[in-house]
Amino acid sequence: MRCLVTGVAGFVGSHLAERLLEDGHEVCGVDAFIDYYDRAIKEKNLEGPRSWNSFTFVEGNLIHLPLERLVEGVDWVFHQAAQAGVRASWGEEFARYTECNVLATQRLLETALRVGGVKRLVYASSSSVYGDAQTFPILEESQLRPFSPYGVTKLAAENLCTLYHHNFQVPTVSLRYFTVYGPRQRPDMAFHKFCKAILNHEPIRIYDDGYQTRDFTYISDVVEANIRAATSEAAIGQVMNIAGGSRVTLRSVIDILEEVSCSSVKVAFEAKQHGDVRHTFADTQRAQQCLNYSPLISLKEGLAEEFDYARSIYRLVQTA
Ligand code: NAD
Structure with a gap:
């Protein structure tokens, strides 16, 4: 398949591109850095993807690039590009969030519609669309x-x-990553x-009391979900x-980190940050039914x- 991966230089995009290349697909990656x-x-x-002849890279912003050239002849689009980060999204920075997340997605969808031929457009959505949920699992x-x-x-982009999809049958799938x-x-x-x-x-800084919970998802499980979203008709x-x-809880993450790093860890608690939610915990039955998805990597394995x-990487920095 010919694939377009947006945000290919980022955390998720680079892993996804590598997996697609390993599976024998052709990948064009785009990123604005x-x-x-x-x-x-x-x-x-990008070092991994760049080691493949079947990988091409375009540096540029989805808001300005002539997208037709990128989308023509593409079977699968994996739209990972976004301005990520909850805490930085207040204030003046919001303009960048609307541009990178909403406008860029609209341009990509419009291009997919005009060019035609795209078999699947998988969008990297987020658990942040739920906000501070009160009932679990979500x-x-x-x-x-x-x-x-x-x-x-x-949520706007989703x-x-x-x-x-509903109006023009563009074959989209949105995956809400937790x-x-x-x-x-990401650093x-x-x-x-x-x-x-x-x-x-140094001490680990935890915002809030450390009893907040998260449903953490290992990168290879997210990559697998993307591939299945591209191949499953359902x-x-x-x-x-x-x-x-x-x-x-974040406190139990610290316990696991002590184990995998073989060190005892000091923790400094700081004030809760605006935009942070208290708990996340997903029901994944729909992904199980549509994609036959189930996460394979335990938190301890993934943290190790x-x-x-x-x-x-930090040893490299220290010795450089
Ligand atoms: P990342 O910041 O590492 O990667 C995103 C990449 O997109 C960056 O390299 C950036 O330069 C690029 N980009 C942003 N706007 C662009 C534009 N307009 N044109 C071209 N390139 C652009 O982020 P990530 O953690 O890999 O996240 C990937 C996707 O998954 C994002 O859409 C994010 O919202 C979503 N997501 C991530 C998480 C997570 O835990 N990492 C959770 C939920 C959702």
Whole structure:
């Protein structure tokens, strides 16, 4: 298949591109290297995909690029590009969130419609569309009330995908990821910061009391869900939760990290941040039915992989 992966230099996009290439597909990746985090990290993310002859890379912003050329002849579009991050989405930054998340998605959908021939457009949605849910597990039909400006833009883009499917039969699927982790996780995300703090012998900073819970999802499970969303007929037009299958407190994450890093960890508690929700925990039955999806990687296995990766990159930095 010929695939277009947007946001290919990011955490999820780079893993997904690698898997598609390993499976024998042709991949064109696009990324604007937006400066939310260091370009050098994204260049490193691209090392794997760039080692394949069947990979091409286009640097540019989905808001300005002539998208027809990118979409023509493409079978599967995996739309991972976004301005991510809940806490940074307040204030003046919101303009970037609306551009990268809403406008860029609308341009891509419009192009897919005009060009035709796209067999699947998989959109990376988010658990943030639910906001501060009160009943668990969270079903796709649960109330959608984002708790951050970021969540508002992810929901708007998801609604656009559904609209283009209902009105024009663009074959979209939206996957609502629940906190993704693993090697190459974004540097603003909790596990990345936790691993870095341990390696630097600094205290781990936790916002709030540490009893908040998350349904953490390992990167290879998210990648698998994307591939299945592209291949399953039952997925077309659907919106579904993609989660790791268990709900843990941040305090228990620290216990596991102590085990995998073989070190004792100091924790500093800080005030809850605006936009952070208290709990997430997904019902994944729809993904099970439509995609035969079930998460395979346990939190302990996944955290060990992420810690090893952190050790490899931060050791490099220290010896450089
Ligand atoms: P990331 O920031 O690592 O990757 C996103 C990439 O998209 C970046 O490299 C960025 O430069 C690129 N990009 C952004 N706007 C662009 C534009 N207009 N044109 C071209 N490139 C652009 O983020 P990630 O963690 O890999 O997240 C991937 C997707 O998954 C995002 O859509 C995000 O909203 C969604 N998501 C992620 C998580 C998670 O836990 N990581 C959870 C829920 C949803």
